[in-house]
Amino acid sequence: MHSEVDFITYLEAFIPLSVEAKMALSGALKVRQYAKREHIVPLNGVNDVISFVVKGCVREYYLNEQTEEVVVWFGLEKDIAVSLPSFISQQPSHTAIQAIEPTKVIQISRENLYQLYDQFHEIERLGRIIAEHYLMNSDAYIKELQTQNAAERYQHLMEQKPQILQRVPLSMIASFLGISGETLSRIRSKRANY
Amino acid sequence: MHSEVDFITYLEAFIPLSVEAKMALSGALKVRQYAKREHIVPLNGVNDVISFVVKGCVREYYLNEQTEEVVVWFGLEKDIAVSLPSFISQQPSHTAIQAIEPTKVIQISRENLYQLYDQFHEIERLGRIIAEHYLMNSDAYIKELQTQNAAERYQHLMEQKPQILQRVPLSMIASFLGISGETLSRIRSKRANY
DNA sequence: TTGATTTTTTGACAAATGTCAAGGAACAGT
DNA sequence: ACTGTTCCTTGACATTTGTCAAAAAATCAA
Numbered sequence: 001m002h003s004e005v006d007f008i009t010y011l012e013a014f015i016p017l018s019v020e021a022k023m024a025l026s027g028a029l030k031v032r033q034y035a036k037r038e039h040i041v042p043l044n045g046v047n048d049v050i051s052f053v054v055k056g057c058v059r060e061y062y063l064n065e066q067t068e069e070v071v072v073w074f075g076l077e078k079d080i081a082v083s084l085p086s087f088i089s090q091q092p093s094h095t096a097i098q099a100i101e102p103t104k105v106i107q108i109s110r111e112n113l114y115q116l117y118d119q120f121h122e123i124e125r126l127g128r129i130i131a132e133h134y135l136m137n138s139d140a141y142i143k144e145l146q147t148q149n150a151a152e153r154y155q156h157l158m159e160q161k162p163q164i165l166q167r168v169p170l171s172m173i174a175s176f177l178g179i180s181g182e183t184l185s186r187i188r189s190k191r192a193n194y
Numbered sequence: 195m196h197s198e199v200d201f202i203t204y205l206e207a208f209i210p211l212s213v214e215a216k217m218a219l220s221g222a223l224k225v226r227q228y229a230k231r232e233h234i235v236p237l238n239g240v241n242d243v244i245s246f247v248v249k250g251c252v253r254e255y256y257l258n259e260q261t262e263e264v265v266v267w268f269g270l271e272k273d274i275a276v277s278l279p280s281f282i283s284q285q286p287s288h289t290a291i292q293a294i295e296p297t298k299v300i301q302i303s304r305e306n307l308y309q310l311y312d313q314f315h316e317i318e319r320l321g322r323i324i325a326e327h328y329l330m331n332s333d334a335y336i337k338e339l340q341t342q343n344a345a346e347r348y349q350h351l352m353e354q355k356p357q358i359l360q361r362v363p364l365s366m367i368a369s370f371l372g373i374s375g376e377t378l379s380r381i382r383s384k385r386a387n388y
Numbered sequence: 389t390t391g392a393t394t395t396t397t398t399g400a401c402a403a404a405t406g407t408c409a410a411g412g413a414a415c416a417g418t
Numbered sequence: 419a420c421t422g423t424t425c426c427t428t429g430a431c432a433t434t435t436g437t438c439a440a441a442a443a444a445t446c447a448a
Contacts, residue, residue, distance in 0.1 A: 072340065128321045128322035131325035135325055145372075146372045180436055185398080186435095343404075363426095365426085376405090376426090378426095383427075390448090395442100395444065397441080402438100404433105404436085408432100410429090413426070414425070415425085
């Protein structure tokens with residue numbers, strides 16, 4: 001499958017893999033398509049697959065006091081979508097992952113991944129490096145939340161993932177930025193638009 | 195050394211290690227003592243060791259617009275202190291790690307750690323699991339920043355790491371919570387003190 | 389296309405937090 | 419204990435952001 005090659009290419013940007021590891025990995029991958037609004041990980045479901053976004057757009061969110069959906073993350077092409085606490089602990093996930101557009105992903109099950117970790121030291125290493133990579137991103141985002149106001153965070157999102165503005169409703173972006181829809185609307189109108 | 199046993203115990207709470215791995219690990223550990231205000235990782239220094247806090251208290255901070263020190267993390271006993279982006283990339287660190295109290299740590303150099311990763315699949319696995327664990331913490335903290343106001347975050351810190359209030363100046367706590375010292379002072383006076 | 393529904397914008401006001409300034413408390417070094 | 423320094427608290431006011439309400443714009447389904 002073509003998409004699977006894309007995923008392996010993505011992985012090898014972290015570290016190159018042996019032919020054997022790549023073959024074993026390929027054998028464990030499954031392509032799956034989600035319709036707009038369909039859930040990859042439902043609220044309170046156990047997340048036992050890792051999904052690599054090939055085409056489309058997803059969001060991760062949770063319910064605040066059982067009422068308001070708070071967006072914590074957007075995933076676009078070449079992002080990895082997983083509710084890590086649930087995946088690691090195999091407990092129900094407090095966050096849901098949902099397709100915002102029709103979305104094609106490549107998945108590997110937890111069971112298969114852990115088998116590959118056992119069989120291939122190099123795949124375990126890849127797992128470590130990817131976890132470290134995501135930890136770095138996560139730390140950088142914390143720094144952003146601690147030091148930038150809403151307008152600056154919006155500015156940064158526009159620079160870093162401008163496609164999101166075209167593909168995601170503003171209400172979700174406001175939620176992600178931690179501000180009300182009204183405030184986002186005002187930030188946008190102040191900067192002579194775009 | 196006694197401290198080294200503590201560290202190995204801490205690690206084995208993640209996954210048990212073989213005797214061989216533990217011996218190799220022990221051989222790579224060094225105990226080191228830092229005075230109050232001494233830097234474990236200086237600003238713009240390359241962070242090439244991981245430090246496990248045996249006794250004491252440290253903070254991680256950076257300079258905002260070259261003027262204000264912004265605290266992003268506190269480490270107490272049994273925390274791992276490292277500026278991960280610098281450790282991974284071997285580039286100068288944008289954050290510094292500094293002892294707030296006289297602090298005793300156990301360290302392992304990047305070079306030794308990577309050798310151990312090569313030699314022992316199980317130690318690489320431990321590295322992956324610890325990275326995942328810290329990633330989970332990091333995600334939980336992001337959720338907190340996005341959804342709780344200053345008073346709630348202060349409340350949470352009081353529940354989770356009450357010792358910090360006894361050991362760290364309030365100005366650093368305010369910085370960590372992302373609020374001004376004045377606001378923290380008002381939050382504290384409103385809740386009938388303690 | 390049309391009408392219904394949802395999303396976004398705008399205005400008025402309220403609440404939370406920041407900034408500046410001053411006074412008081414705690415602390416460190418002598 | 420004294421004194422100078424730093425840290426913390428308090429007050430007044432400014433700024434940012436939230437909330438509610440209504441209008442305008444965009445989207446969706448038939």
